[in-house]
Amino acid sequence: MSAVSTASNTQVRIATIGSVDDGKSTLIGRLLHDSKGIFEDQLSAVSKASRRYGDGTFNLALLTDGLRAEREQGITIDVAYRYFATPKRSFVLADTPGHAQFTRNMVTGASVSDIAIVLVDARHGVVEQTRRHVSIAALLGVSHLVLAVNKMDLVNWDETVFDTVVTDVAAIVSTLGSSVPIHPIPICATDGENVVDAGDKTPWYEGPSVLELLETLDITPAATIEARLAVQWTLREHGGSDYRGYAGRLEGGAIRVGDMVTVHPHGYSSTVAGLTRAGSPTDIAVPGDAIAIELADDLDVGKGNVIVVDGTHQPVDATGLIADVCWFTDTELNVGDALVVRHASGEVSARVAAITHRLDLETLENTPTDRLILNDIGRVELALSSPLVVDEYTVNRAGGSAIAIDPVTNATIGALMIRSGC
Amino acid sequence: MSAVTSQNELEILASRSHLDRLESEAITIIREVVSGCESPVLLFSGGKDSAVLLWLAIKAFAPARLPFPVMQVDTGHNFPEVIEYRDEFVRKYGLELIVASVQESIDRGDIPDPGPTGSRNRQQAVTLLTAIRTHKFDAAFGGGRRDEDKARAKERILSFRDKKGGWEPRMQRPEPWNILNPRIVKGEHLRAFPISNWTELDIWEYIAREEIPLPTIYFSHERTVIERDGMLLSVGGPVVPEDGEVPRKEIVRYRTVGDMSCTGAVRSTATSYEDVLAEVSTARITERGATRADDNFSESAMEDRKREGYF
Numbered sequence: 227m228s229a230v231s232t233a234s235n236t237q238v239r240i241a242t243i244g245s246v247d248d249g250k251s252t253l254i255g256r257l258l259h260d261s262k263g264i265f266e267d268q269l270s271a272v273s274k275a276s277r278r279y280g281d282g283t284f285n286l287a288l289l290t291d292g293l294r295a296e297r298e299q300g301i302t303i304d305v306a307y308r309y310f311a312t313p314k315r316s317f318v319l320a321d322t323p324g325h326a327q328f329t330r331n332m333v334t335g336a337s338v339s340d341i342a343i344v345l346v347d348a349r350h351g352v353v354e355q356t357r358r359h360v361s362i363a364a365l366l367g368v369s370h371l372v373l374a375v376n377k378m379d380l381v382n383w384d385e386t387v388f389d390t391v392v393t394d395v396a397a398i399v400s401t402l403g404s405s406v407p408i409h410p411i412p413i414c415a416t417d418g419e420n421v422v423d424a425g426d427k428t429p430w431y432e433g434p435s436v437l438e439l440l441e442t443l444d445i446t447p448a449a450t451i452e453a454r455l456a457v458q459w460t461l462r463e464h465g466g467s468d469y470r471g472y473a474g475r476l477e478g479g480a481i482r483v484g485d486m487v488t489v490h491p492h493g494y495s496s497t498v499a500g501l502t503r504a505g506s507p508t509d510i511a512v513p514g515d516a517i518a519i520e521l522a523d524d525l526d527v528g529k530g531n532v533i534v535v536d537g538t539h540q541p542v543d544a545t546g547l548i549a550d551v552c553w554f555t556d557t558e559l560n561v562g563d564a565l566v567v568r569h570a571s572g573e574v575s576a577r578v579a580a581i582t583h584r585l586d587l588e589t590l591e592n593t594p595t596d597r598l599i600l601n602d603i604g605r606v607e608l609a610l611s612s613p614l615v616v617d618e619y620t621v622n623r624a625g626g627s628a629i630a631i632d633p634v635t636n637a638t639i640g641a642l643m644i645r646s647g648c
Numbered sequence: 649m650s651a652v653t654s655q656n657e658l659e660i661l662a663s664r665s666h667l668d669r670l671e672s673e674a675i676t677i678i679r680e681v682v683s684g685c686e687s688p689v690l691l692f693s694g695g696k697d698s699a700v701l702l703w704l705a706i707k708a709f710a711p712a713r714l715p716f717p718v719m720q721v722d723t724g725h726n727f728p729e730v731i732e733y734r735d736e737f738v739r740k741y742g743l744e745l746i747v748a749s750v751q752e753s754i755d756r757g758d759i760p761d762p763g764p765t766g767s768r769n770r771q772q773a774v775t776l777l778t779a780i781r782t783h784k785f786d787a788a789f790g791g792g793r794r795d796e797d798k799a800r801a802k803e804r805i806l807s808f809r810d811k812k813g814g815w816e817p818r819m820q821r822p823e824p825w826n827i828l829n830p831r832i833v834k835g836e837h838l839r840a841f842p843i844s845n846w847t848e849l850d851i852w853e854y855i856a857r858e859e860i861p862l863p864t865i866y867f868s869h870e871r872t873v874i875e876r877d878g879m880l881l882s883v884g885g886p887v888v889p890e891d892g893e894v895p896r897k898e899i900v901r902y903r904t905v906g907d908m909s910c911t912g913a914v915r916s917t918a919t920s921y922e923d924v925l926a927e928v929s930t931a932r933i934t935e936r937g938a939t940r941a942d943d944n945f946s947e948s949a950m951e952d953r954k955r956e957g958y959f
């Protein structure tokens with residue numbers, strides 16, 4: 227029975243990115259449709275909506291553009307999440323908006339993805355929004371970029387057009403100094419060429435289809451640092467027992483009962499006396515597991531502490547951060563501004579000590595600046611009111627990421643990738 | 649201790665299934681909301697999604713007790729099997745149960761009386777918001793899943809609700825790396841959806857794997873039904889046969905559990921977790937499409953209800 231065989235599937239998270247109208251929503255619709263991930267009632271609802279909002283031809287984008295405003299305007303405003311499974315893997319797809327004004331939603335979708343599919347309209351090639359999205363995906367550190375050169379039907383399936391786009395995207399990635407692998411595919415999202423099955427219109431292309439790639443790309447993270455756990459909550463049993471479990475999600479590496487650990491920021495040493503994973507006792511846990519750790523010693527540990535297995539890669543107890551920020555709001559960021567920074571190890575007040583540069587999306591060069599505006603990607607230095615226990619983003623995503631919150635409106639106004647702490 | 653990942657660890661990592669990944673994600677969200685909010689509550693309808701949610705919450709804090717109460721919004725049109733199940737679950741795990749009654753909202757005049765046979769699904773939002781205010785909850789966990797509906801597909805994990813309880817899809821807080829922002833001011837509250845990324849099939853695979861108890865109506869049984877708008881409705885309570893509707897006995901089960909007046913049964917002979925799993929994995933119609941009259945009403949029915957404060 228197929229239901230049973232999916233039970234040991236790995237799950238892969240994917241985001242579609244790229245400029246407006248390059249075909250992101252249509253590609254997702256096509257993937258869902260051709261892999262039989264759509265139910266009959268959803269199909270009939272889309273046919274009905276296609277008549278209402280379009281020229282009547284079946285519009286695959288309406289499978290993900292679910293808000294009324296999106297359908298009326300024919301655009302994607304916020305991330306839509308869709309799900310499908312093949313016998314090989316199960317997929318979480320985030321369809322992100324292409325408009326610059328909704329970049330914050332693109333960052334949300336791409337930040338947790340293993341793979342980003344960059345859509346480029348073959349007629350227009352790489353445009354500013356493509357550069358912005360590819361830069362963000364590279365900074366965020368997706369494991370793979372699938373480059374889907376779309377609307378090949380409108381350029382007569384011309385291989386040279388395809389090659390130009392591939393060269394341009396490769397240039398962006400190398401200028402940024404990223405080593406993310408790029409997997410280019412010529413496609414037509416509307417008719418499905420090279421989406422699920424290989425088509426017959428691109429005899430010059432011998433690689434896999436989009437789905438074949440998604441099913442086979444290696445997404446196992448290379449763990450190279452010691453395990454760490456930012457404590458979310460302390461579990462205490464009522465009555466009699468003196469159980470104390472420090473609950474959180476494990477990052478970095480594996481942890482075992484008996485491991486020597488250090489508790490940051492104060493630096494106590496102890497030993498792992500017991501472990502639970504999802505509430506059940508275990509001897510070993512691996513990154514991504516939701517666990518609780520019992521320590522051999524009676525210490526003052528709680529939210530804000532990070533328990534780290536002893537070894538060479540220790541996090542930093544930082545009251546100052548240097549970080550790259552994606553700025554999400556209309557209000558400018560200036561030196562001296564007050565922010566709230568929320569990180570796995572706590573929520574602290576911060577002041578902008580310096581703004582050093584922003585990424586110029588035309589040249590992909592860092593240009594000096596003293597302010598950041600909506601959708602800028604730039605480098606800031608922050609002074610924190612009390613220490614956070616941080617890693618470099620490239621070493622440990624969970625310990626190296628944070629959000630900036632407006633202390634007055636409580637809105638989330640920036641995404642921070644920590645480059646160093648001090 | 650060596651930092652280099654051993655073969656053994658890689659194997660364990662590779663053996664973590666999509667269910668393990670979803671389970672860890674949900675537990676992490678539940679713990680984060682509890683640590684970031686003063687007074688959370690878990691909405692427990694007795695349906696399969698809220699059963700999975702509650703199961704995950706119990707695991708998130710085991711062996712400690714659940715650090716928040718559970719609340720049912722009682723439409724008064726419940727399947728008796730569901731109430732029985734709710735009480736048994738609450739007793740077995742020593743949980744604190746709050747029942748917020750739609751009937752009481754009607755009696756107080758907060759909402760118009762839809763009559764004995766009218767659907768009370770939409771009215772639930774008012775009762776829910778009143779209960780959230782009365783008990784001063786600042787966060788409510790719900791079992792909403794993004795694959796249920798196209799408006800839900802747009803929802804964040806932590807959904808911010810203004811002082812009126814409404815949802816504004818254009819103003820959602822970004823959640824990069826799933827870092828949640830639980831900051832609110834008095835009168836506002838949050839809805840938290842830890843199982844956002846689960847599909848109906850994931851839910852059933854997990855229920856079967858964990859052997860999570862469910863109300864009996866999820867499994868095949870004989871029931872007297874009428875067919876209305878293409879849906880099989882159970883006769884009794886709010887459902888009274890109208891002219892031309894002939895009650896008949898059918899072998900059915902439910903794919904979702906809601907207000908009796910608008911939740912349809914499906915013909916099914918599935919009596920075990922495995923049978924249901926097999927059925928769900930070959931289903932060609934979504935659970936809401938198949939069984940919820942209220943969501944089919946208009947193209948953006950769910951979006952509209954969410955804006956009004958629905959789950």
Ligand SMILES: Nc1nc2c(ncn2[C@@H]2O[C@H](COP(=O)(O)OP(=O)(O)O)[C@@H](O)[C@H]2O)c(=O)[nH]1
Pocket residue numbers: 244245246247248249250251252253287300301302324345376377378379380413414415416417
């Ligand atoms: N001819 C052609 N049109 C396409 C193709 N892919 C998408 N489109 C059309 O391009 C428009 C924008 O597509 P959409 O998926 O909404 O783009 P998004 O903004 O990136 O999500 C729609 O009218 C699609 O039907 C393709 O491969 N060929």
Ligand SMILES: [Mg+2]
Pocket residue numbers: 250251252287301302321322323324
């Ligand atoms: Mg789109």
